[in-house]
Amino acid sequence: MTVRIDPTRCRGHAICALFFADGVELDQWGFGRVLDDSADSSRLLRKARRAAAACPNGAFIVSEHSTPAARPVHTG
Amino acid sequence: MTTSPDLLAPRPTHAADLRTGPGASAFPVRIDRLGGTGALLLSGPSATDGSEGLVGHATRWGPLPAHDGARVRTLLRDSRLDGRGGAGFPVARKVETALLAPGRPVLIVNASESEPASRKDRTLCRHRPHLVLDGASLLARALGADEVVLHSHRIGGSPSGPLSLAIVERVRAGLEDPAWHLSEGPDRYVAGESSAVASFVDGGEARPRFTTRPLAVDGPSGRPTVVSNAETVVQLAVAARIGAVAWNSLGAPSSPGPRLVTLAGAVPRPGLVLELTGPGTIGDLLTAEGLGAPPAAVLVGGFAGTWVRGDEAWQTPFSRESLQCVGASPGCGLLGVLPHDACPLVETARIVRYLAGESAGQCGSCVAGLPRLAGAMDALAAGTARRRGLARMDALADTVLGSGACAHPDGVVLLVRSALRVFRDDVVRHLAGGPCRAADHPPVLPVPDARPTPTTGGDAWR
Numbered sequence: 420m421t422v423r424i425d426p427t428r429c430r431g432h433a434i435c436a437l438f439f440a441d442g443v444e445l446d447q448w449g450f451g452r453v454l455d456d457s458a459d460s461s462r463l464l465r466k467a468r469r470a471a472a473a474c475p476n477g478a479f480i481v482s483e484h485s486t487p488a489a490r491p492v493h494t495g
Numbered sequence: 496m497t498t499s500p501d502l503l504a505p506r507p508t509h510a511a512d513l514r515t516g517p518g519a520s521a522f523p524v525r526i527d528r529l530g531g532t533g534a535l536l537l538s539g540p541s542a543t544d545g546s547e548g549l550v551g552h553a554t555r556w557g558p559l560p561a562h563d564g565a566r567v568r569t570l571l572r573d574s575r576l577d578g579r580g581g582a583g584f585p586v587a588r589k590v591e592t593a594l595l596a597p598g599r600p601v602l603i604v605n606a607s608e609s610e611p612a613s614r615k616d617r618t619l620c621r622h623r624p625h626l627v628l629d630g631a632s633l634l635a636r637a638l639g640a641d642e643v644v645l646h647s648h649r650i651g652g653s654p655s656g657p658l659s660l661a662i663v664e665r666v667r668a669g670l671e672d673p674a675w676h677l678s679e680g681p682d683r684y685v686a687g688e689s690s691a692v693a694s695f696v697d698g699g700e701a702r703p704r705f706t707t708r709p710l711a712v713d714g715p716s717g718r719p720t721v722v723s724n725a726e727t728v729v730q731l732a733v734a735a736r737i738g739a740v741a742w743n744s745l746g747a748p749s750s751p752g753p754r755l756v757t758l759a760g761a762v763p764r765p766g767l768v769l770e771l772t773g774p775g776t777i778g779d780l781l782t783a784e785g786l787g788a789p790p791a792a793v794l795v796g797g798f799a800g801t802w803v804r805g806d807e808a809w810q811t812p813f814s815r816e817s818l819q820c821v822g823a824s825p826g827c828g829l830l831g832v833l834p835h836d837a838c839p840l841v842e843t844a845r846i847v848r849y850l851a852g853e854s855a856g857q858c859g860s861c862v863a864g865l866p867r868l869a870g871a872m873d874a875l876a877a878g879t880a881r882r883r884g885l886a887r888m889d890a891l892a893d894t895v896l897g898s899g900a901c902a903h904p905d906g907v908v909l910l911v912r913s914a915l916r917v918f919r920d921d922v923v924r925h926l927a928g929g930p931c932r933a934a935d936h937p938p939v940l941p942v943p944d945a946r947p948t949p950t951t952g953g954d955a956w957r
Contacts, residue, residue, distance in 0.1 A: 425705040426858035427900045446894045450859040482707055 420459065421482050422467045424451045428478035435479045438470035451479075522744055524773035526783040529622055534770045535745065535753055536733055542622065546657045549664040552625035559629045559670070560735045567637035567731075573739035575751040576731060579615075580605060580689070580724030581797065581826045583815055586731070590637050592711040593719035600638040600711075601718050602673075603696055604631045606647040606654045606725040607680070607687030610797045611849075612759040612941050613827045616725040618768045619755075620647070620654030623729065624661035628672065630728030633735055635673040638721060642674040644696050648682040654725070655679055681956055683949075684853035688901050689722035690715075691855070700956035702855040703901035726755055726828075747774035750814030754828060756780055760939045761790060761834040771813055777830060778809035792833040792917060794940065796826025798846045799906025801913040802839065822913060831940045838933035840921055843914040844869070844876035845942045850907050855956075856948040861904040864895035868911060875922065878929035885915075885926065 422442060424435070431449035442463065443451045464481070471479045527533030530541030539555055540547050562570065571587035578584045593600040604627065608616040620627055631643045647654040655677045662675045678696055680686050686701035690710060695701035697715035704715065714720025730752055734742035743751045753772045759765050763785050771780060777793060789805035801823040803811065811817050818824055833839055851865035871888040874880040892911055895904045915922055924931060949955030 421707075423707060425900070426860070426898060427705045429859055431859055446860055446898070448859055448863050450863075450898065452898065480707070 420457065420464055420467075422453050422456050423480045423482070424453055425478045425480055426450070428476045430476050430478070432475055434473045434475070435470040438473055439466050439479075442467070443470070522773040524771070524775040524779055526769055526771050526775055526780055528767060528769055529618065531770075533772075535737075535772060536619075536623070536626070536729055536755065537768070537770045539623070544622075546621060546660065547623055547625065549625055549661065549668055552623075556626075556629075556732075556736055559632060559732075562633065562636065562735060564636045564639055567633050567735070570633075570734055570739050571637060571731070574731075574734045574743050576727065576734060576742075577751060577815070578724055579726040579730065579755070579828070581824075583825065586634075586723065586727060589711045589721055589723070590634070592709060593638055593721050596712045596719040598718035600640050601644070601693075601696075601714055601716060601720045602631070602635050602638055602640040602642075603644045603646055603678075603692055603720065603722045604634075604725055604728055605687065605689065605692050605722050606645060606658075607692060608725075608827070609648065609684045609687030610827045610829055611684075611943050612757060612766070612831065613797065613829050614757045614766050615755040615768050615828055617647075617652070617654050619725055619729050621652075621657045624654075624657045625665070626729045626732045627658065627725055628661055628665060628675070629735075630730070630732035632670075632672050633731050634721070634723060634728055640673060642676060644676045644678050646678040646680060646692050646696060648687065649679040650682050653679060683855075683956070684850065685855045685901060685903050686956070688903070690901065692722055693720045695957075702857060702956050703899075703903070705900035745772040747812050747814035747817065749816035750812075750825075754813060754825065756813065756828045756830055758784060758830050758832065759941060760794070760832040761837070762786065762832050765941065774812045774814065776810055776812050777803075780813060780830065781809070781832065786832070790832045791835045791837070792839055794829070794831030794833065794842075795823040797829045797906075798850060798940075798942070799903070799910055800824070800826045800829065800831075801909060802833075802843070802917040803913075804917050805833070822916075833939055836933055837936040837939045838876065838921070838931050839914060839918040840872070840876040840925055841930075841934055841936070842939055842942075843910065843918075844872040845938065846940065847872045847907060847911060848945045849942050850903070850910075852945040852947055854903060854948050855901070856951065858899040858904070860895050860898035862948070864891055864898070865904060865907055867891055868895065868907060872911060872914075875925055876930070876934070878925045878931075878934075880926060882926060885922070889915075 433449045436443045467481045471481045525533040529537045576586045680695045680701040688703045690704040691701045694715045710720045746752045789809040793808040848869045851869040854861045892908045896908045
């Protein structure tokens with residue numbers, strides 16, 4: 420299981436930080452960043468799923484696969 | 496072609512790129528420009544001769560080798576060809592990833608060259624279009640793709656023109672090529688980023704996408720998508736002709752193959768593209784263009800690159816490993832030369848202001864952070880910043896770093912950090928005594944005027 424915040428959708432509502440407090444850090448504008456992207460205990464996973472359901476922009480993503488995050492790179 | 500017998504010698508096992516001392520490379524350093532006899536990729540007609548036609552191309556290089564997909568993949572592995580768009584990712588791994596993923600792969604050759612001062616990709620497309628198409632054709636075979644999208648920015652003199660003429664020649668000659676599709680997207684800095692290009696080609700906006708899996712696994716179309724820089728495929732076309740080992744040995748011991756570099760700033764001919772074979776230093780490249788002594792500093796790798804002190808850059812081989820030792824990376828191959836009488840902070844501030852406007856406007860901390868970073872850099876350049884401001888700038892950089900869906904904010908942070916590190920003395924002077932005398936120096940690097948980020952919706956990103 421992997422937890423991510425899609426920064427293109429995050430609008431800084433910070434609701435994820437209420438539900439997933441241990442795993443999310445908010446910056447000075449309230450945009451969230453996931454501290455540890457593996458939600459491996461069932462307790463953490465429950466919290467992550469709640470955060471995902473509460474995010475008004477669908478930016479908080481809990482995915483079943485655990486592929487490392489891809490950072491798009493310049494090619495041209 | 497200017498290969499000589501020593502190019503076929505085995506590669507030295509040492510990782511040292513420097514030419515003196517133990518482990519010195521046996522390969523000669525050659526630096527030349529379009530049409531020069533010391534060039535390989537850029538050999539052939541000179542810059543004034545325009546686009547090289549199919550007949551001339553085939554006469555010089557022979558026909559495109561009839562390698563099947565497996566043989567091209569072996570060539571990619573053995574040559575260790577690295578992507579030349581900036582990230583330097585091994586092409587063989589990208590291809591193998593795409594082949595393991597479900598679906599027929601999509602191949603996009605990226606000739607966007609979004610870096611405003613870089614000229615290598617458009618030089619190749621304009622003057623050697625058949626090398627670009629040869630390489631694209633080979634990469635398509637490696638992927639089992641029967642069509643290729645050739646993408647560039649919608650600008651005057653876009654690579655699409657010469658490429659489309661070359662395609663007509665190839666179709667008439669009945670070459671066994673994939674189906675070609677020309678694509679032109681918006682002329683914005685981040686629109687050339689690979690996920691932005693893939694999104695545009697799929698009918699979406701040319702803005703970077705947040706992805707949880709690499710494009711080569713799962714592109715916007717749902718199919719594995721390989722985006723490869725134009726120079727990268729040209730390198731493949733050349734490697735197919737001379738062989739993986741010979742091609743590989745034309746680089747520095749730690750860095751495979753020849754490299755293309757664009758010079759900008761305080762050089763006799765800004766915008767000139769040079770080809771480097773062998774373990775040449777930045778000093779060698781600048782000497783070849785008539786510089787007699789190290790400049791104040793060199794911006795290495797692009798606008799979102801790294802400043803390196805001139806004397807340090809002068810002795811550093813232009814290879815991935817050696818540049819890493821001075822905190823830099825080849826990036827798009829740009830070398831921006833800063834003279835001793837210009838203000839490095841003013842130059843950096845202009846770049847940061849431009850890059851801030853080039854955000855795609857999608858990620859909060861890029862939208863909020865980059866203009867503030869630009870403001871802080873402006874204040875520092877103008878001599879109105881205080882020490883406290885400098886500390887805030889550092890915290891801001893921390894916030895912005897790694898916050899985006901793409902690496903755009905990271906690039907700006909790396910540029911700013913390298914400026915604060917390399918130009919520490921200038922920073923101290925600016926904090927103490929207002930702007931320096933060099934602040935009135937005419938602009939050195941060709942930084943376009945900053946533009947505001949277009950709003951979402953509309954057709955600015957289409």
